[in-house]
Amino acid sequence: MLRRLVLTAVASAAASVAALSAAPAVALSPVPAVPADLGPIPLPSQLTGASPDRLTVKVTDAGEGNNGTYKLECHPTGGTHPSAQEACEKLDQERWGRDLFAPTPADANCTMQYGGPATARITGTWHGRPVDATYDRSNGCEISRWNNMVPVLPEAGA
Template identity: 55%
Template sequence: MLRRLVLTAAASLAALSVTAPGAIAAGGPLPVPLLHSGEDRLTVTTSETGDPAADATYTLECGPTGGSHPRAQAACDRLGELAGQGEDPFAPVPEGQMCTQQYGGAATARVTGSWQGRPVDAVFGRGDGCEISRWNTMTPVLPTLPVAPVLPYARS
């Protein structure tokens, strides 16, 4: 698997090094993605967090910052940071991803609206290590939740 990833990365890099100069010469510089389009409006609904104050529905607007989100500026800053790193903050866990079998609780969140000119409809949970990490990456857009305790098990 690792060998295939390395070979794929090398082939992609080789393809980009051949096509990018031609693209620049033919049509000018490559477009730079926008960090904020001014039309970023999201609705964040959280439930079963274990904190009645965190179970709510908020609106979040970025560029300019607004809405009813309790930490709107920090949430917009985090989304901008993730976009600046080339990450899609709303992407689901990839199919086939190996994840720890750790349960982070019953909390769920749904984010809908538009971000950087595209529609968003993302669901977040805490059912395994990948989902917990995905949730934590989205704080403070999503509320900070405590780590669920690891329960001991008995061997027979």
């Protein structure tokens, strides 16, 4: 029985080789070279033709010259934000799949430090998703969260 299995396997392999050698040759064309720099990756609003990303940034108690309500438009850059280009670049460099505007998790362990009375609220649309986020400097987690959004938010001293 084992002999029959081996002979069947050998015969099948031989038939496969014969069939392949009788098949017409397939010409392989070279793969075109890919340029080293493909340029920037298009953003969702650029692919869909949607309106640009638009945010309203309202800052209070952040110190002289930092308070106010600013419009921030990205893709293309515009609005009344004092550092619009830098703010858009900051938001664009953040990782996909991560909610840039997520609040600090409720179970986070935060240092008990006070970073000042500054507060901010960011509302609008980013990458086609609604944004409504608030910021303050009431503890170490919130100070870090604020600092991670500079220059969208102004630098605020303690």
